[in-house]
Amino acid sequence: MVDLRWMLQQTAGATVSQGKSDMADTALPATATATANKATAEEILDTFPELRDVADDTLRETVVEIWQEVLNESGWQSVGDVPKHPYKVPASVKLVEHTRSTTQMAVAVAEVVERVQGIPFDRDLLIAAANLHDVSKLLEFEPSEKGGRASRFGHLIQHGFYGAHKMWNKGLPLEMVHNVIVHTATSKYVPQTWEAVIVHYVDMLDSSALNLLHGVPATIKD
Numbered sequence: 001m002v003d004l005r006w007m008l009q010q011t012a013g014a015t016v017s018q019g020k021s022d023m024a025d026t027a028l029p030a031t032a033t034a035t036a037n038k039a040t041a042e043e044i045l046d047t048f049p050e051l052r053d054v055a056d057d058t059l060r061e062t063v064v065e066i067w068q069e070v071l072n073e074s075g076w077q078s079v080g081d082v083p084k085h086p087y088k089v090p091a092s093v094k095l096v097e098h099t100r101s102t103t104q105m106a107v108a109v110a111e112v113v114e115r116v117q118g119i120p121f122d123r124d125l126l127i128a129a130a131n132l133h134d135v136s137k138l139l140e141f142e143p144s145e146k147g148g149r150a151s152r153f154g155h156l157i158q159h160g161f162y163g164a165h166k167m168w169n170k171g172l173p174l175e176m177v178h179n180v181i182v183h184t185a186t187s188k189y190v191p192q193t194w195e196a197v198i199v200h201y202v203d204m205l206d207s208s209a210l211n212l213l214h215g216v217p218a219t220i221k222d
Contacts, residue, residue, distance in 0.1 A: 039063070074139050085137075089216075091148045102134075122175075129179035135200065136163040139157075158187070164177045
């Protein structure tokens with residue numbers, strides 16, 4: 001099993017591009033401990049009610065645990081405080097709403113294609129992957145006076161990787177891990193499953209809509 005913390009320690013002293021002037025030189029995320037969670041399982045489910053549609057109890061509980069652990073490792077006190085992307089849209093645009101929109105659109109697209117084209121999909125896998133696609137942003141961004149900024153972690157580790165790492169370590173299916181890895185255009189891999197294709201494009205759709213709303217040009221690529 002890959003030891004991500006060892007990898008991070010090797011890169012912690014690296015020189016980082018100063019593309020964003022207010023980047024903080026912070027410590028690496030702490031490993032989740034037995035201390036009290038910042039959010040209960042029920043609070044995570046209330047934040048992301050789409051997870052209640054996951055039929056597999058173990059999968060649902062594992063997804064909730066990942067949110068709890070990453071929140072504990074982060075500088076945020078609540079998932080609801082985390083911005084979607086403070087360098088593209090205002091920090092008032094939150095990750096929770098983007099995650100929920102992406103998840104709901106993913107299911108809607110899959111249902112239409114299944115009904116019209118007869119192409120089936122794995123509902124549990126799709127909901128779980130869509131819900132976790134941006135969980136790593138809890139570490140890629142950190143609190144600031146302006147509502148959020150890029151962390152050192154976010155500058156050193158590719159977007160999406162840490163979420164996939166948590167999923168892999170918890171024994172979630174390879175296809176689900178793949179989905180989170182390839183949802184972002186920063187990945188050199190492209191989606192190879194139907195569920196991954198859906199998440200990739202609906203994430204881009206919601207992000208592009210928010211960017212255009214706030215005056216950021218769309219950069220949609222194949």
